[in-house]
Amino acid sequence: MNYINTLNAQIQSMVKGFVQNVPNLIISLLVLIVTWLLAKSAVRIADRLTKHTQMRENLKQLVETLVRMSIWVFGLLIAATISMPGLTPGSLFAGLGIGALAIGFAFQDIFENFLAGVLIMVRDRMRIGDTIECQSITGKVERITLRESHIRAPSNELTIVPNSVLFKNPVKITTDKPQRRFQIVVSxxxxxxxxLAAETIRKAVEGVPDIDMNHPVAVFAQEFKPSAVDFLVQWWAAARQKDEFTDRIIRQIKRRLDDAEIQIAGAQPTTIEMVKPPEATAQPVPREIERV
Structure with a gap:
């Protein structure tokens, strides 16, 4: 019976403490609502302030994220202090330090991607809109968040890449400069x-519009093959040129080589074989005619 009385007393004490703490919980809830409104308004203000600046898009996203996180951390600390009167800011920060250490070991990959996202946003390279190549990933950067980046492939497929992959591995940015060099091999x-073949190829490439003539078209004999010679053809154009531009280059080279009667290796020349009519053979004379 003593155990039952003790349990009953404990339950009544907990209920009484909860009822007494209801006003604090209501105030904490109001603080969270105000925090949400402040974070939303602060992000809008930050967006308006950075819109008229020359700040990069990924830095704008970083500023908005840090403003939102700072307001939420401050609001959560105030709400926790109000809802638990015995909790002081010093003990709360001490608890957060121990908890952060435990959470850091448990969610190491998440924090690694978070820090990688911050560093990617801060550095000057790999902006939103750039075309990149990283390992087997190729595409246009559409969005950079604190944990992941969105890469749109040329086939219109979206790849969500953890920021740690882009931070720890070499990344080729093909649109870092407005102009870049392209090349193909012609046999x-x-x-x-x-x-004559090299000059024909050079004139063919120079005749294609949108070629950057500040850099001369280069045609080099690259390699001997059993019955052909490979020419390395290089030209400069806008870095954001698509595959259609290379298609025009190839078609123009093929057309000019055909006009100059220069055969591309592997292409069989068109020949017309003269088929001789069958020779007339003497038909045997029927025996009836021979008798006549």
Whole structure:
């Protein structure tokens, strides 16, 4: 019976303490609502302030995220102090330090991606809109968050990449400069005049619009093959050119080589075989005619 009385007393004490703490809980809830409104308003203000600046888009996102997080951390600390009167800011920060250490070991990958996202946003390279290549990932950067980046592939597929992958591995940014060099290999049958073939290829590339003529078109004999010679063709154009531009280059080279009667290696020349009519053979004379 003593155990039952003790349990009953404990339950009544807990209920009484909860009822007494209801006003504090209501105030804490109001603090959280005010925190949510302040965070929302602060993000809008930060967006308006950074909109008229030359700040990069990823830095704008970083500022908005840090403003939102700072307001929420401050609001949660106030709400926790109000809802638990015995909790002091010093003990709360001490508890947060121990808890952060435990959470850091448990969620190491999440914090690694978080820090990588901050560093990616701060550094000057890899902006939103750039085309990148990282390991087997190729595409356009659409969004950078504190944990992941959104890469849109040329086939319109979206790849969500953890920021730690982009931070720890080499990343090739093909649109870092407005102009870049492109190249293809053209194989020409070695029986032709190589100087004429190189000049024909050079004029073909120069005749395509949107070529950057500040950099001369380069045509180099690169490699001997059993019956052909490979020419390395290099030209400069806008870094954001698509595959259609290379298609125009290839078509123009093929057209000019055909006009110059220069055969591309692997292409069989068109020949017309003259088929001889069957020779007339003497037909045997029927025996009836022979008798007549």
């Amino acid at each position: 020409v049958v070695s029986d032709h005049d190589l100087d």
